[in-house]
Amino acid sequence: MSLATVQPLATHAEDALHPYQVVGDAIPASLTGKPGDPARGRAIVANRQNTCLLCHSGPFPEERHQGNLSPSLQGAGARWTAAELRLRMVDASRLNPATIMPSYYQVEGLTRVAGAWRGKPILSAEQIEDVVSYLSTLRD
């Protein structure tokens, strides 16, 4: 389904972004070359600023306001491998061009981005890795 099957080894090398390789429906290698930190990842996902909980709910009893525009993050680590979660976070639109989930590690093809955010991905490579490692712990 994904475009990656057309170009199995597409390489991205946007200026500010670390290069990564999409293989099938996944990005097998860490964007930073290092594993992320699940505790930091949990804090990133739970922080309203990072937008996940606008759309998703999840195991965050301390957060009163969670969205219902998309599946709960509960169990995401059982449904997907870390490599699959990484592509989902980096560029969900590769998996589903009509998705409403933003591409968190992408600066191309956007329209009228406000000054403070222009040219920057929503999350840094380190943050993506932290989130991936946290999501992988959500096994039930």
Added chain:
Amino acid sequence: MKAARGTQRLALGVLLAALATLCSAAEIPLSERRSGYADLGRETKAMQDDDTANPGMLSVLEGEELWKTKSGTEVKACADCHGDARASMKGVAARYPAFDASRGRPVNLEQRINICQAERQQAKPSAYESKELLALTAFVAMQSRGEPIAPPDDARLTPFREAGRQLFFRRQGQLNLGCNQCHDDNWSKRLAGNLIPQAHPTGYPIYRLEWQSIGSLQRRLRNCMTGLRAQPYEFGAPENVDMELYLMWRARGLPVETPAVRP
């Protein structure tokens, strides 16, 4: 050669699938259209319904005073030319933005009032989002309360409304979302704590609890754009007026509620 053709066909397939999803993103059927009022909590509804509790009424009353106040080098009040607003302004807000021949494009209600200030009163036009302009707009718009939104059947408006529609469906900002993806496709769902309304401009200017003040439709549009981390258009910008035009057409038939209360 063969492989290349296969790739082309696959690319075409992906493109067609993308187009199909775009086209299926349908506008809300008229029978399902409903004002943001429907989603309000009981207390907020009660606040809107009771003129003595509705904080937007303060602005309306201020507008009523301004309506009678002489101004500009013409030393004329709105009332000197328009008389009793209850009669002369009834239904006006329900059909704005309207085409302004001398400007060759649509103007919204605020701009129309500004034109009278500048050209008829020979006064300094009130700044966008100023207390005075909000008050006059709220007072004029309240004269249409209960009237169905009735966009003018004016072919000159069509290209501008279409431009507004394009903006509504355009993905934008760092979050890369179109207005339609929330307001057509996901209305009544929760964006964190907030219920997503259908985005009908039925009650503007509104008293917004989050603002702790009354504000214009364009302020609300700018809020949503900022939320998408997009650069909002300036107050009075043609893009904002085009969007108003599309939103009013999209809300045709729904009653005007000015001054509405929203969370």
